[in-house]
Amino acid sequence: MDRLIQNYLIDLFADNGIALEADEDWLLTEGEDFPAIRGIWHEDKEGGMGRLDIDIVLDEERTIEESFGGIGKGKEGCRDALDSFARNDFHVVLAACWHTVNGRKLGVRELVAGGQRFTAYIGDFTLRGEKDAPMEIPEDGLSALEAAIATAPLTGDVHWIRVFYGNVGDGKNQVEVLLDNEPWAAGHKAIASVDWPQHERYYSLRNFIALLPAD
Template sequence: MDRLIQNTLIDLFAEHQVGLEPDEDWLLTEGEDFPALRGIWHDAADGRRGRLDIDIVLDEERTLEESFGGEGTGKTGCRDALDAFARHDFHVVLAACWHVVDREKLGVRELMAGTHRFTVYVGDFTRRGESSLPDDVIEDALSAIEAAIATAPLTDDVHWIRVFYGLPPQGDAQVEVLLDNEPWAAGHKAVTSVDWPRAESYYSLRNLIALVPAD
């Protein structure tokens, strides 16, 4: 499975002119120690979906951790999870870590947080369940998150924001907002402040945002 993951990631990055070299479990950028990444597949068990963990090492002290569910077992599930990474977060990661920006695949904004200016790479809100939501709801969510970013005590480094929002037809929403892999209270408050519409069945959205110090 490790070879499947490495070969798929090497081919994916090569399509965007980024060369990666295997070094045991890791893939290293040609001629550099960082950024480096690896994928680890956890097969489905006890009726649960399999999971692909993607670790991206930014420097000696910081690692971005992402996970993707895969439908099926073995290689089938692993390929499904790799496809989810390629469709959902890849272009944000590519822009923030390897400086390859495809403006057709992600939003690019400039934003001040305290005294620091950042280039912000915004991935799509990817959905499961309800296939359509009003565009203004998504814009409201992004505006609320940007307002929280503007007052966050960020250092002059690369930062990551992960958003997950799930809403059943009845009951409380499931909300997780992480800043640099840690729970972010201001981001949680921002996301829950949005008037998310109920649907006839459960739906969820996830989103990845990267903040890179502007030159």
């Protein structure tokens, strides 16, 4: 499975103008130690959804840690999880870590947080499940999160935010918002306050944002 993951990532980056080469488990840009990326697939022993962990090392002290569920067994599930990474995080990661920005695939704007200016690379909210239902992202979905970012005590480093919203049905939901891999209460409150579309069947929305100190 490691070969499948590495080949997928090499091709994905190559399609966007970045050449990566393998160094044991990691993929690196030639001549550079950072950033480095790897993927690890975990098959569910009970036949449920497997999990793909993506690690992106920014420097000797900081690593972006993301996980994606994969529907299917073996290679099928792993490819499904890799496709989720490509749809959701990839273009944000490409911009923030490899400095290659595709303006058609993400939003770019300036934000102020903790008295510092940041360039925000904002991915789309990606939908999983409930594919037959029309899905419009509420206008305040992103603005509520930006308001929380503005009050966050951020340092002058790279920061990243992952948002997950799951509609369980019967008015119930799941919300998880991470800032730099850790649960973020203010972000959770912001996302939970939004009037997300309600459906009888399960669906989830996921979003990834990177913040880089502005020059």
